[in-house]
Amino acid sequence: MNENVQNSFLVPPVGHPAARSNRDNSGQAARPASIENSLLAAIPRKEYRRLLAGLEPVTLIFGQVLYEPGETIRHVYFPNKSLVSLLTLADGHLALEVGLIGREGMVGIPLVLGHTVSSVRALVQGTGMAMRMAATQFQKEFRLSVPSQRALYRYIHTLMSQISQTAACNRFHVVEMRLARWLLMTHDRVKSDHFRMTHEFLAHMLGVRRVGVTKAAHALQKQKLIRYSRGDITILDRDGLVAAACECYEVVKDMHDGAPAEAAVPARALAVAT
Numbered sequence: 109m110n111e112n113v114q115n116s117f118l119v120p121p122v123g124h125p126a127a128r129s130n131r132d133n134s135g136q137a138a139r140p141a142s143i144e145n146s147l148l149a150a151i152p153r154k155e156y157r158r159l160l161a162g163l164e165p166v167t168l169i170f171g172q173v174l175y176e177p178g179e180t181i182r183h184v185y186f187p188n189k190s191l192v193s194l195l196t197l198a199d200g201h202l203a204l205e206v207g208l209i210g211r212e213g214m215v216g217i218p219l220v221l222g223h224t225v226s227s228v229r230a231l232v233q234g235t236g237m238a239m240r241m242a243a244t245q246f247q248k249e250f251r252l253s254v255p256s257q258r259a260l261y262r263y264i265h266t267l268m269s270q271i272s273q274t275a276a277c278n279r280f281h282v283v284e285m286r287l288a289r290w291l292l293m294t295h296d297r298v299k300s301d302h303f304r305m306t307h308e309f310l311a312h313m314l315g316v317r318r319v320g321v322t323k324a325a326h327a328l329q330k331q332k333l334i335r336y337s338r339g340d341i342t343i344l345d346r347d348g349l350v351a352a353a354c355e356c357y358e359v360v361k362d363m364h365d366g367a368p369a370e371a372a373v374p375a376r377a378l379a380v381a382t
């Protein structure tokens with residue numbers, strides 16, 4: 109495992125709001141007023157109380173690598189406001205985003221399926237809080253909790269759908285549509301109109317050269333859908349951005365929302381990616 113950030117950054121100090129969030133005054137584990145991660149929120153109260161003993165609030169930092177391909181998974185992560193990209197590597201250095209995980213999911217899915225080694229790079233692309241649990245404890249809890257199994261199997265299905273749709277998207281859709289999709293997916297997860305993302309990072313996410321990102325971002329900016337300046341992105345017109353994105357966005361969103369997608373294959377004309 110390659111957790112590039114020192115532990116002192118990962119674990120909030122005593123007194124940090126996140127560190128207090130899951131303990132009441134008596135020191136007993138208590139359910140916080142609101143659980144931001146949807147998977148944790150879906151687990152019944154009794155099960156959640158038991159899980160809390162093994163959950164630890166951490167801050168994930170932009171650029172931090174949680175796992176590399178071939179490395180043992182030591183923790184699972186339930187993002188709150190943080191965002192984690194799953195990247196597949198080619199030729200040892202080319203990276204392409206195949207999945208995006210935020211508050212709706214969990215990082216460390218191979219453990220659910222009995223594998224302890226990651227096949228992808230898990231890279232933090234949005235700084236924020238997450239709850240993490242040691243892999244050994246997670247596997248033990250997972251075996252004990254039928255509600256957790258149900259929630260995680262459902263999530264695995266939607267994540268697989270996202271990954272397969274992203275593969276088709278990367279092959280068939282132009283950069284501008286893909287950038288709009290990616291911005292919408294990020295917007296859904298961070299719940300903010302404003303976030304930071306460099307050209308270089310976006311190029312890795314979309315598997316294109318930086319000039320491709322520049323052109324696509326200019327096009328979206330020209331339509332007054334976003335404002336993009338030196339890595340600062342502001343969503344100005346979300347509905348317009350939905351119209352500009354390929355239908356992969358709605359297909360995947362429907363899966364995450366639990367509604368059946370009307371068409372597994374986007375009906376919009378497929379434009380060959382550049």
Ligand SMILES: [Zn+2]
Pocket residue numbers: 276277278281285286289354355356357
């Ligand atoms: Zn697409």
